[in-house]
Amino acid sequence: MKRIGIAIIIALLLVLAVVDVGAQSRAVFRTVTGKVEIQNPGEQSWQAASAGMEVPIRATISTGFGGRAVLEFGASTLTVRPLTRLRIDELSTQNNVARTILSLPVGRIRAEVKSTAGTANDFSVRSALSTAAVRGTGFETDGVRLSVFESTVAFLSQSGISTNVSAGETGVSSGGGSPSGGTDQREANTAVNPYTSLTGSGGIGGGLPGLGIGTITVNWQ
Amino acid sequence: MKKSAFLLARVAGLFIAAVFLAGCYAQLADQKGYLNLGLQFADRQAPAGTSEIIVLVANSGYEDTLKEMLYLIDKGKKVGLSGSETDQLTTDAKQLATSGLVKFGGFPFYQTTIGSNPGSFQIPGVPAGRDYFVKIFVFSPGVSFTVEDIDANFGGLVHLENLVFNPEVYTTPWQNWTLNLGQPVEVNAGQSVAVNVTLVTPP
Numbered sequence: 001m002k003r004i005g006i007a008i009i010i011a012l013l014l015v016l017a018v019v020d021v022g023a024q025s026r027a028v029f030r031t032v033t034g035k036v037e038i039q040n041p042g043e044q045s046w047q048a049a050s051a052g053m054e055v056p057i058r059a060t061i062s063t064g065f066g067g068r069a070v071l072e073f074g075a076s077t078l079t080v081r082p083l084t085r086l087r088i089d090e091l092s093t094q095n096n097v098a099r100t101i102l103s104l105p106v107g108r109i110r111a112e113v114k115s116t117a118g119t120a121n122d123f124s125v126r127s128a129l130s131t132a133a134v135r136g137t138g139f140e141t142d143g144v145r146l147s148v149f150e151s152t153v154a155f156l157s158q159s160g161i162s163t164n165v166s167a168g169e170t171g172v173s174s175g176g177g178s179p180s181g182g183t184d185q186r187e188a189n190t191a192v193n194p195y196t197s198l199t200g201s202g203g204i205g206g207g208l209p210g211l212g213i214g215t216i217t218v219n220w221q
Numbered sequence: 222m223k224k225s226a227f228l229l230a231r232v233a234g235l236f237i238a239a240v241f242l243a244g245c246y247a248q249l250a251d252q253k254g255y256l257n258l259g260l261q262f263a264d265r266q267a268p269a270g271t272s273e274i275i276v277l278v279a280n281s282g283y284e285d286t287l288k289e290m291l292y293l294i295d296k297g298k299k300v301g302l303s304g305s306e307t308d309q310l311t312t313d314a315k316q317l318a319t320s321g322l323v324k325f326g327g328f329p330f331y332q333t334t335i336g337s338n339p340g341s342f343q344i345p346g347v348p349a350g351r352d353y354f355v356k357i358f359v360f361s362p363g364v365s366f367t368v369e370d371i372d373a374n375f376g377g378l379v380h381l382e383n384l385v386f387n388p389e390v391y392t393t394p395w396q397n398w399t400l401n402l403g404q405p406v407e408v409n410a411g412q413s414v415a416v417n418v419t420l421v422t423p424p
Binding site: 034065142144213216217220 | 341346
């Protein structure tokens with residue numbers, strides 16, 4: 001009788017584990033705008049996506065010129081921008097860690113990764129040049145540039161060199177070397193010259209202290 | 222005017238309306254951001270035989286943003302934009318205007334005039350140690366226009382431009398655009414770097 005009780009408990013635990021995996025292992029279109037198509041694994045044809053449609057693992061999503069889609073992965077959401085191709089490589093939950101791996105050959109996505117109670121996230125987006133790996137944050141990437149709007153993202157080059165990119169910052173990966181990111185990249189992006197004077201037709205002089213200035217001569221025909 | 226055209230013109234106006242501010246010698250303190258359509262502008266007309274131009278000097282780190290913005294502007298002129306595309310165009314323009322473009326006198330562009338024959342002009346005061354794209358918009362010669370005209374007919378006012386990318390038309394995804402020869406240019410402290418451009422009728 002005792003053995004039967006233990007067997008029932010084990011069976012219940014297995015069922016709960018399956019339910020847990022099943023809850024995370026789904027990606028569903030929440031909204032679809034414009035031309036959005038899905039190619040199921042093993043199929044050559046594409047079919048139009050619609051709100052509420054489930055996206056199986058290894059499926060590829062393609063958006064057209066004006067196409068845009070929002071997918072739900074448990075509590076997390078993923079916005080797929082126009083002219084993007086995205087594949088869902090893995091959706092699983094093990095040991096209370098929800099693991100999501102996406103491939104982004106081309107295009108741009110925005111992810112908001114949120115955890116449910118008692119479950120951590122291991123969410124990553126891979127491109128030919130970089131991998132953005134996050135745990136409970138929000139970011140946007142096209143595989144080369146990474147913009148973070150919440151928390152911190154580990155930004156890895158293809159050679160595995162990592163740079164942390166925090167909220168409000170951007171990172172850029174060229175593939176093999178160390179990705180630029182954080183304060184250095186933010187300054188590189190934003191430190192343009194706001195101090196040129198307003199004289200005649202255009203600015204003269206100024207420049208940020210220590211950066212120096214130069215001149216562009218435009219030869220036009 | 223169609224809503225999409227109006228919104229497109231608003232984005233274009235982000236850059237262009239400030240030309241009028243510069244031309245009218247408006248006080249910087251009176252402006253909010255780079256666009257203040259509440260001000261009264263006088264008509265502006267280039268001297269005889271010349272054309273007004275604005276030059277965007279864009280940090281090369283913003284290549285994708287610049288591509289996408291040019292793509293959406295071209296698409297907007299030819300077939301119109303969806304709501305999401307208009308939002309994206311606005312986002313791109315704001316991102317460029319606030320952090321991706323070199324500012325001259327507080328404005329995110331350089332403004333001057335050119336004649337009808339090939340020539341050259343200089344853009345001084347560019348932060349050194351970076352690479353830049355140079356995008357030129359030439360307005361129709363001898364045209365007198367107001368802010369209202371810009372809102373109504375940006376495409377009609379741009380007479381010539383240089384193409385930074387190939388092919389730089391919306392019929393090809395901007396992700397596939399490649400750089401034209403000579404772009405971008407690296408600016409070094411205390412030096413002048415030349416960029417050769419060919420002005421063409423917008424494709």
